[in-house]
Amino acid sequence: MSAVALIPLSVWLGASLLSLAGADYLTFTSWVMQPLNAILLVLVLGTSFYHFKVGVDVVIEDYIHTDWLKMTARAFNLCFVIAVSAAATFAVLKLAI
């Protein structure tokens, strides 16, 4: 249940983003470099992208009734999520390590 995990994770993310609103480069990168922040960022990103993937799959199931189109849409959804989450996770690790 990614939804349950996202309750504490997204509250943490929201509070963090609020405290980082308008932060300059040094403030932001040194925040990401903190091990606990980096770990939680990777977790919240992974969980959110997974949650988005399964959610959009349901939307696709509901509105697209042509088999090949449905499969194509789901494949695009999967590729999109993998590509963007890889970029986001890499960025966090690059800053943190």
Added chain:
Amino acid sequence: MPRPARPLSPHLSVYRFQWTMALSILHRFTGVALGAGLVLLTWWLVAAATSPEAYAEVRRITGTYAGRLVLLGFTFALIYHLCNGIRHLAWDFGVGFDLRTARASGWVVFLAAVALTVGAWFAGYAIRGH
């Protein structure tokens, strides 16, 4: 492929419009919008990992009025989806599923989301100063 000769869900046009339905649509809409929010967050992180200049550019764009409007929408989408998601989880456990409670909890969730969004932005401006 021919459409199967059986009823397909969702049959939106046969329903009379009602409040809980708007909230349900909003849950789906904010969910998809949060996908765009994830791309935004990724853009921010990738820029920070690229160079101080790339980061400054993101900061400049998100600081404009249009940028702030998008971030305000993102804030509301996140808070609403979170609050309504908790409502959905309660339903999964069979709690509050009767019409009266579902309508009332819908109001609570919606108003709480609006209040928390406004509160978060007031706090943000208070911390930041401008």
